[in-house]
Amino acid sequence: MELRHCGPDAALVELSSLDEVAAVRAGLAEAAEHGELPGLLELVPAARTVLVTVRPGSNGLHALREVLSRLDPTRAPERTPREVVLPVSYDGPDLDLVAETAGLARDEVVALHTAASYSVAFCGFAPGFAYLVGLPEPLRQPRLANPRTTVPAGSVGVAGEFTAAYPRSSPGGWRLIGRTDATLFDPRRDPPALLSPGDRVRFEVA
Template sequence: MRLRRCGAAAVLVELDSLTEVAAARAALADLPGVVELVPAARTVLVSFASGAGRLKQVSELLDNADLSNAPVSDSRTVVLPSVYDGPDLELVAETAGLSVEDTVALHTSAEYTVAFCGFSPGFAYLTGLPEPLRQPRLDTPRTRVPVGAIGVAGEFTGVYPRSSPGGWRLLGRLADDTDALFDPARTPASLLAPGDRVRFEAR
């Protein structure tokens, strides 16, 4: 673990794994004066209302925390109705050594956790992807991935909240009646937040 000052009122905690990130985020959640916690793949940014003595506070708290286990979350579960007709579904199935039907069943049988958000507003990196579906990105990224596309890349699965370039292997898409992943007119604007549990439900 490594701590870095970020401006006058924030501390960046550098960690070694997603498990440590989740554990550190949980430990820091109740620290007095915290305004925002921003997890990423290997860091947590802790922003405070004021910065005096905060580096020491963060250091002391995390030195006494168990960062080896991700905490059990009491966050909500979000179900995403999904249609599995993606252009890379057969590629993912072949690479995994599974039938298309078993690939869909495997993806929908898992419960995922939002590890962090990034890339674009509303994009959530979901952990919990079954091992056979952990596959590399495409050799050549697409210049346009449609909104709602469901993809896998490495240890993550996720859904594109808006049309954008992207290199993830696409399994399908969200059903048309699914709530928007990001809506600036909604509070909160993002449907998914770190710590949320997510399940995909085949239509």
Template sequence: MSTVLRYGRSALLVEVDDVLGFQAACEAAQPEGVVELVPAARTLLVRFDPARTDSAALTRSLTSLSTVDVSERSADTVTLPVRYDGADLADVAEATGLSVSEVVQRHSAAIYVAAFCGFAPGFAYLTGLDPALHLPRRSTPRTRVPAGAVAIAGEYSAIYPHPSPGGWNLLGHSDADVWDVGREQPNLLVPGTRVRFEAIR
């Protein structure tokens, strides 16, 4: 089930459980006037051209859609090498009741999907984190987290694209350049991309 809400003059906000699945359905249907789809954790922002459609007509189109199963769809898989030497690795192990090696094994065994981007350009929220590693953010955020830091918080994992403040639990570091304005597509981890972390020494 989805709920469609007005979001200003030229956008609608769709509340839906399977955001990527609903986005895929919308991309396949190509409703008249839609100019951009912006996924988030539980919503899809649908921007439209008011000269080509209106909110009422677009709402009717959106409410007629059913989510598409994207789990088996072909998608790019990006493998990111990680040195698991993060400042919070031992704390994560203690909090979860796992050994450090078990934390590394569980984190690197998962296949993640970039669900949406936020916080900073190129910061992809990756779903698929082992439930045993679901932990809250740190009670005191760091004033600076280095670019390439691989981290977890809540149900997500991520890699910091730039040096920035942050409160996620740091597991390690990758030299992969996930955001590069010199590339045709600056964001390496666009929504829908599958991601693997590969432990290296």
């Protein structure tokens, strides 16, 4: 675990794995709830880092060092995560490709994808886009060789070790296996994003 300053009021915690990111993010969130991170403004997890921003003049970065010295990055605090269920119509344009690559039938791909329990590792790429871990091994497949210029909002796809749903229409190279009508991002909602780091997610056939 390495700590790098990002200006006077932010620091980047560098870690070795998604599991360590999840443990450190959860540990810092718990410390903030107990008043041990004064002035904390935001925790932003990514694939191998957690960005911590604090209020100017709060002395939060000094407290961050003390909290990190006590954290075990291999063990997350005991917390009850929020669970979100996303209904999916499994009719994506790459469903046959995913099935062929995995050596499975279409309905077996659907059964695998819906049977797994996922967690939000981090958010990025677009507002409300959550990278979910927990994808069964046969469905862990590379991105498309030629990304699409437009992926419809609500598209559910797989890429590498992740699965995700596109909150808005955008370019993308994930293999699309279905679509959801869930509103993944709404700036008028509080919070705007439906999914947050640490949430548990399940997919079910719509």
